[in-house]
Amino acid sequence: MLLIHMANNQHDPLTPLFTALADPTRRAVIDALLDGPLPVSALAEPHDMALPSFLKHVDKLEAAGVITTRKEGRVRTCQLCAGALGPAETWLSRARDRWSGKLDRLAAHLDATTQEKKQ
Amino acid sequence: MLLIHMANNQHDPLTPLFTALADPTRRAVIDALLDGPLPVSALAEPHDMALPSFLKHVDKLEAAGVITTRKEGRVRTCQLCAGALGPAETWLSRARDRWSGKLDRLAAHLDATTQEKKQ
DNA sequence: CGCATAGTTAGCCGATGGGGTAAGTTTCAA
């Protein structure tokens, strides 16, 4: 089936993307980076967590393509990837569109039924 | 800190929501339900998976508040909850807004700098 | 040089995730 094929497709960006978003720490990191690039230590500071634990989140965000990092000297600076969240937003808005379309068709059907009964 | 407090907050709907979306099988279920309610067996049919395994996905979608189910006789019918995906879409669109706002401010700053150099 | 800073690597831990089987329950229909 089509859906299954798509789901098994290696190029599906949605699973790692939604997985990246499914953690409060990682969402907070994204949130912090919306104001501009930051080094790992600055990102980690508000989180009551050991650095290696925090680094796993950073690595996961990078693996999901949500952020990029570059190292200058000792400092690893993290930056959001423009448009990285797009596929997630697109999937959700398409779902909403199909859903409201279905509600419209339901309304149309009810109208038609009402018309029939009036006849 | 504010972010930390929000993250620990029990009422955060985003983590279960994004978690629900972070699996291709569950996204396919949502997709199927966009055309209207369906019984579990009909939902499960296209997926090459044992029913108890599939049921776990249904349960997780229900726990995340994405779907509701009601049982009539032997048949458990699943239905999307209207607006359930809203918080996810809202979070993403707010992120996009802040991101583009930041780009606007950057552009403004570059403009100002250019003006200064011209003086 | 010597020491602090900023990451990194390696490995441990308990919990959860996504799959499976086997067997039980409830309902419908012949």
Next chain:
DNA sequence: TTGAAACTTACCCCATCGGCTAACTATGCG
């Protein structure tokens, strides 16, 4: 009343997740 259909429950399996500590590397600074 018997049997199939449609779940449901109870368990097992192994991989991954999200946290930890300890020890290591590499860079900047006085």
